[in-house]
Amino acid sequence: MSAIQEIQTEIIEDFAMFDDWMQKYEYLIDLGKELSPIEEQYKTEDNLIKGCQSRVWLHAEHTKGKIIYTADSDAIMTKGIVAILINVLSGQSPSEIANAKLDFINEIGLKEQLSATRANGLLSMIKQMKIYALAYSN
């Protein structure tokens, strides 16, 4: 099992412990609060992800064959979702990220918990992370 898949399995197990939406949301809020901050210089217009109602900045760095993502959002729940994505993808190799199947999103009910526009934003985030990976895999 690849590292990405292992982390996904852990996340699915984490979310399986919650009985209701409130616990899930509180967990997301906590993850958002704990996300390591992005450096201010990367909170630029260019790093903003389109398709989110709240603002999301995503920055990627390529070091020692791995991609390190940092991100921020002005909405805390969005930040929680970004934190999960970073947890899954950051520190992996470009090719692993580009080919990753992110099935945990459906398993933990994130997609259904979020409104259509929010789910769109989620897809935009994933797309942008993969675009960085593709750019670095050449």
Added chain:
Amino acid sequence: MLDIKKIRAQFPILNRKVNGMSLVYFDNGATTQKPQSVIDAEANYYTDENSNVHRGVHFLSGLATDKFEETRNTVQAFIGARHNHEIIFTKGTTDSINLVANGYRTLLGEGDEIIISALEHHSNIVPWQMCCKISGATLKVIPLLDNGSLDMNEFDNLLSKNTKLVSVSHISNTLGTVNDIEAIIEKAHNFSAKVMIDGAQAASHVALDMQKLDADFYCFSAHKLFGPTGVGVLYGKEEILNVLPPYQGGGEMIKEVSFEKTTYACLPHKFEAGTPNISGVIAFKQAIDFITDLGVSEIAKYEEELLRYVTAEVLKIEGLKIYGTAAHKSAIISFNIEGLHPYDIGLIVDKMGVAIRTGHHCTQPIMDRFNIPGTARISLSVYNTKQEIDVCVKAIKKAKLMLS
């Protein structure tokens, strides 16, 4: 006194559950729910009356045409228009504004000016930008005061003999401000400028009398006054609509067609190319009847009471700030809570069955004016209750607790 219980009983959707909770629908600024009479009229049209209008000699076509035109007469009476051919059916407010703005592309030129305001919905901004780009006219903007009302002194400064058209909203969809459109119309007319009023947020909340108001154009959407989506009204004074070039070419809008020359039909058909939303227009009559049966002034009185109540209740929440505090306001509350993003609030209260809107509400210039990314918005209608406001306030408090 309105019997709110009886009113609510006419709206089947209000009985449904959302996320296991009773629905509290506070997004009426986006669209209102529909009474059974409107839903039945839509279904009945397709069950029993379906036929194209203004075309056939057969029985059903005549029936559909009669009912379609009956709505036109109902709208005419509802807004106090002089003639029924001054009522143009469109797809909605946005379509109505585009119809006029498109016509003005050829009526305006360099040196001419259009004035809009800083609290307009994007649909009362972008069509005029497009109009200016093509015609060479210049767009001017009436700024906002801190309380969300228009800076009328600045409006006086903007008006000149170059002003050809002023287009402002009757009520702000984001801030709830009721603009002093009587004064705006009078001032603009002193400079011989025409005035268009975007009444999308006003038509079911304020009694309208076009002849008294003297607006040159007034428009609104059926779906914001308990009617179907995809139906709008453009009212225009006869003499101005006669001068305005047609918006779309096609069937129904012509008098004679040859490859050399086409002459256009009279009002209102000149602006109604193609098969319209017949079922929607027919059902729209039921929506207006619903409003007139209750009485617009009775509705306004009740909504005013709700506005006072919701304002007092939300202000009890620590750190909550209301945007839009003009003296004359409609039942719309735009707010933020210190340190919290409106989107997070909206997401959590939704889980408790409360539907509010979050974001920039298609009014990004207002957000820029107040330097905020967006707001959470409560917009009320006649079927809402104080009990629902209590549920909403409780949900907001819960969200605040979770997010802080």
